[in-house]
Amino acid sequence: HDTSVLVYGAAALGDVTQEVADASLEKALAAGINHLDTAASYGRAEELMGPTVQRVRDRVFLATKSTQRRAEDAWRELNRSLELLHADHIDLWQVHAVCDLPELDAVFAPGGAIEAFVSAKDEGIVSWIGITGHTEQAPVVHAEALRRHDFDSVLTPVNYHLYTADEEFRANFDTLYQLIVERDVALRT
Numbered sequence: 001h002d003t004s005v006l007v008y009g010a011a012a013l014g015d016v017t018q019e020v021a022d023a024s025l026e027k028a029l030a031a032g033i034n035h036l037d038t039a040a041s042y043g044r045a046e047e048l049m050g051p052t053v054q055r056v057r058d059r060v061f062l063a064t065k066s067t068q069r070r071a072e073d074a075w076r077e078l079n080r081s082l083e084l085l086h087a088d089h090i091d092l093w094q095v096h097a098v099c100d101l102p103e104l105d106a107v108f109a110p111g112g113a114i115e116a117f118v119s120a121k122d123e124g125i126v127s128w129i130g131i132t133g134h135t136e137q138a139p140v141v142h143a144e145a146l147r148r149h150d151f152d153s154v155l156t157p158v159n160y161h162l163y164t165a166d167e168e169f170r171a172n173f174d175t176l177y178q179l180i181v182e183r184d185v186a187l188r189t
Helices: 010-015 018-030 045-059 071-085 101-108 113-122 138-148 160-165 167-183
Strands: 035-037 061-066 090-095 126-132 153-155 186-188
Touching: 010 018, 010 045, 018 045, 045 061, 045 071, 061 071, 071 090, 071 113, 090 113, 090 153, 101 113, 101 138, 113 126, 138 153, 138 167, 160 167
Parallel strands: 035 061, 061 090, 090 126, 126 153, 153 186
Antiparallel strands: none
16 A cells, blocks of 8 residues: 555544544545544544545545453444444554553453454454553653564654653664664554
8 A cells, every 4th residue: 555645633523523634634634644543542533534544545544543451442432443443354463652661561462452452453453563651761661661572563653852862762762663674564654
């Protein structure tokens, strides 16, 4: 899939009307955006995106996320996401908001969410598995995640100030980046 440079992030759809969501998505699609990113934790975003996704599913890259840490809960959430999005598969399903090592340990514990993610990929319900995090510790956590699993995508924070002013952050980010390059993982910052 040739993904547009810009990605439609649906977090802002969490509490708007269906009309606002439809207009926003139409404007994005008309501008050439073909990568739609949402999460089960984004309020009503998946529900509001559903009618548009159903109409354009064959033309968009569809990503969603789960904050669930147990396999059975993540699996249940994936099925709910599929239903709300009117989709039979997800292109990228991401373990969302993994911001510290205890969270990562929960994902990888026996019965942890990673089991549902791997099963969904094995069954063809999702095409790729990713991981996300939003704190200054995310690069350390995501580097460890890549040591534990061959993720297809990593969404980690970086900005000019952090990278240039914080030597520890820069070193951690550079370590993560090296792992990503070595494993040919998609990086989204």
